[in-house]
Amino acid sequence: MTTTLEEAPPRRPLTMTAPRLPGWAPVLVGVLAVCGSGLLALLAGWGAVAVFALAVLGFLVALPLWSLAVEGQRSATDRLMTSLVWTASGVAVVPLAWLVLTVVRHGLPEVNASFLTFDMRNVVGDQQGGIYHAIIGTLLVTLAAAAISVPIGLFCAIYLVEYGKGKRLARWVTFLVDVMTGIPSIVAGLFALALFVLLFGPEIRLGFGGSVALSLLMVPIVVRSTEEMLRLVPDDLREASYALGVPKWRTIVKVVLPTSLGGIITGVMLATARVIGETAPLLVVAGKTDSVNVNLFGERMTTLPVYIYYQFTQPGTVPFDAPPGTEAPGIARAWGAALVLIAIVMALNLVARLVGRIFAPGTNQKKG
Amino acid sequence: MARSIDVSDLDIYYGDFLAVQGVNLTVRARSVTAFIGPSGCGKSTMLRSLNRMHEVIPGARVEGKVMVDGQSLYDPSIDPVAVRRQIGMVFQRPNPFPTMSIYDNVLAGNRLNSRRMKKAEADDVVERSLRRANLWAEVKDRLGRPGMGLSGGQQQRLCIARAIAVEPQVLLMDEPCSALDPISTSAIEDLIHELKADYTIVIVTHNMQQAARVSDDTGFFNLKAAGQPGHLVEFNATRKMFSNPDNAATEAYISGRFG
Amino acid sequence: MTTTTEAEPQPRPATGRGDRVFQGLATAAGITILAALAAVFVFLAIEGVPGIGKPASSYRPLESFWPYVGRLLFGTVLAALVALVIAAPFALGIALFISHYAPRALAVPVAYVVDLLAAVPSVVFGLWGARVLGPHLVPVHAWLDEHAGWLPFFAGPGSVTGKTVLTAGTVLAIMILPIITAICREVFVQAPRLDEEAALALGATRWEMVRLSVFPYARSGIVSAVMLGLGRALGETMAVAMVLSASPVYTLNLISSTNPATIASNIASSFQEATPDKLAVLIATGLVLFVFTFAVNFAARAVVARSEQRLRR
Known part of the structure; x- marks a missing residue:
C-alpha cells in the first residue's frame, strides 16, 4: 500500500496488516x-x-x-x-448416531406385532417371545412413580417459590433437592428394598417398590423444573390478584399455576422420560417375571429395561442350524426391546418439547 | 501518533437488515469528533465499524470504504485483531475485568501482545497510562486491589487507561459518560481534552451539551422513518453545527424540537 | 410458621383457612424431601450395617467387609476417573462451541444432540457398550498394549473381548457428557458480553477473549460441573455391569480382562443369587456408595452455591 501521507511521519508505523493465512x-x-x-x-x-x-x-x-x-x-x-x-463437537455427534443406528439396525427386524403382544411365559430357545408383560410393567410402575412424585414435587416447588423465600428451611430444601439429583439410582432401589423388606420380610418383591424408588429419583427433577417455571411468573400478576382481594392460595391455584402450566407439564414429562429408562432400582426391588402382572402391590413385575438386562445376561444359545453371524435369541430380543424403549423415551421427549413450545409463556409480559 | 479516518459510502448490515446507509465523513487527526442523534439511529454501530468491533455480532457486515491513513480497514489483508490493537475502544458502562487487580487491568492489553515484560517496564506502563487517565493519584496506593472496587467514574478512567496502555492511534468512545454522575462526567471530559493532543478521538454521545463542549467536529445521525436505516444528516465543525447548521433537521434536533 | 416472615411484604396476613391448609401442604412437601433423604440413610443403615459383620463366606473370595468394599470402591473411583478424563475435555470443547464458537445454525442442533444423549436409557448404553463398542475397541486395546505398555494403565495384556475398564469408562464418559456440557454451557453463556467486548477491543483473539473474560467467570462452574459428572459416573450401574467382567482386584491396568468391579455394578450382578447374608452385605456396600456420592455432590453443590453468591454481589 503506497499512499501519500500529508502529515508528519508518525512515531510508530501503523501496522494493521498482519501476515494472514488465506481464507481457504x-x-x-x-x-x-x-x-x-x-x-x-x-x-x-x-x-x-x-x-x-x-x-x-x-x-x-x-x-x-x-x-x-x-x-x-x-x-x-x-x-x-x-x-x-x-473437533470435540464433531466427535460428540458420533456416539449418539452410532448408538441409534445400531439399535435400529438390530432392533427393527425383531419388532413386530407378535413381539409387542407376547410375553415370555414358557418361551424356550428361539421361540417367539415378546415384551408385552414388560411394557405393561413399565407403564404401571412409571405411572405410579409419577403419581407419587408430581404432587410432592409440585407442592415442594410451590413452597420454595411462594412461601419459603428467605427461610432457612427453604434454603436447605433447595440445596438438598440439588444433592438428591445426584443419588445413584441403585441406591434408590436399595432404599426401597430395605424399606419393604423391613415391612414385609426379606422375600418381598413388588412393582410398587419400584415406583417408590423411581419417585425418589423423579421428585428432585420435578421440583427443579417446576420451581423454574413458577419463578418465571411475573410478580405483577400475583400483585394484581392480591389487589383484587384474592387470598394467596387461590392466587396460586388460579393465576400462578395456569400461567406456568405448559412448562410444568414439560418438566414432568421430561422427568418421566428420565426415569422410565431406569434399570437398576427395578432390578433390585421389582424383580423379574416372565408373565403379565398388573398388580402393583403383589408379586414381581418386569419392566422394559430389566427385560433388556436379563435377555442380555441370559441370551440362550444360537440354534446350531442357524446361518453364521446369527445372534443369540436373547440378544436379538434385547435389541428389539431397546428399540421400543428408545422410541418411548424419544417420543416423550419430543412431546414434552412440543408442549413446552406451544405453552411457552408470552415474552411480551416478561419485558418491562 | 494520531490518524485520520476517511469513510466513504459506508453501509452497515446486520444480516439482511440495513442499519446504517451511505455514510461519508472524515475524522481529522488529533481532534475530537462527536456523533450525535436520537437513539437507534446507528451512531454506535457506526462507531463500532471503525475498529471492526461490529463483526463480533454474528451476521454483521459492511459495504463501502473506511480508510485509516490510506489503508483500507476492510481489505482482506487486514487483521481485525491488529486493527483493534491500533484503534482502542471505551464502552458505555465501565467494564474492568472483574477478576483482575487495577494493575493487571491496565496491563491486560500489553500482556496479550508481548508475553514477557520486565517488571520495571510494566510498572512504567501502568504509571504512565494511569497518569494519562488522571487516575494515578487516586489509585497509586492500591494498585493490587480489584478494579471493581473503584467508583464508576474511576472505573471508566481505568478503562481509558487500559485502552491507552497499548498505545493505540485512535480512541473510540461509545457514550463513555452515560452511566456516570456529573462530577465523574466532567472529569472524563477534561481527560478527553487532554488526550486529543496525542490521539484521534471519536465519541458517541446522547448529550448535546457534551458534544458541544468536547468536540471539534460533529456528525448528526438520524432515521428517515421508523424501520428505515440510519444515515448521516450533517457533518460539520461543531461550532458551526451548534450555531448555524446547514440542515433544518439538525437545527430542529439541536434546539430540542425532537429526539 | 407464619410468624417468621415479618420482613416479607405480605399482601395480607395469611389467616384464611384455605391459606393455612395450602401453606401447610406446601411446607409438608418441602419437609418430605428432607425426610426422604434421611429415610434413605436410615433404612440403608438398618438393613446394611449388619452386613459389615457377616460370616466370611459372604465376602467370597475375600474374608471380611472392608477389604471387600475397598476393592469395589477402588474400581468405582477408577472407572469414574477414566470417564472424567475422557469426558471433561470434550464437554468443555462442546460447551465452548455452543456458547462462543458455533454459527447459530449449528449451535442449536449440537446442543440438542448432546441433550438427547442424556435421554438414552443406561441399559441401552450398556447393551451397546458390551455388544458393539467393546469389540470395536479391541484394536485400540492392542495398540495401547503395544505402544504405551510402559504406563501402568496400559500394562496389558490387551483384552480380546473389550470387556475392560477402558471400555466401561468410555461408555460412562458418553453418559456423563451431557450433564457436564449443559452446566458448562450455562456458565459460559452467562459471561458478561461487556467483558468479552472489552477483551476484543484490546486486540484479543477469540481464544484470548475466552481465556480473559469467560474462564474467570466460569471457573467454579466448571469445577462443579466436573464434580457432578463424577457423581453420576460413580453411581452408574447398568452400563458398567454389562460391559465389565469383574473380579475383586486392585489394579490400575485399564486394558486387561482382569478388572475390578464397581460397587453399583457388583450389586446388580450379584443380586440375583444373593442369600440374605449376602443381601445385607450388598446393601452395606450401597450405603458406602451413597455416603461417598453424597459427599461428592454435596461438595459440588456447595461450590456452586458459593460462587453464585459471589457473582450476585
Missing part, C-alpha cells in the same frame, strides 16, 4: 490431511476409522504449524483452539 487455508489443510492419511492407510491397510482419526490429527497439527510460521504464536494458538473445539 483450513480447507486446503483439511483436504491434504484426508488425502495424506488415506494414502498411508492404503499402504498400511487400515480401516476407515483410522483414516478419519489420522486426518483429524493431521489437521490439528498442520494448520497451527502453518499458522505459526506465517501468522505468529497468538494466531496459531487461536487456530489450534478453534480446531479443537470444532
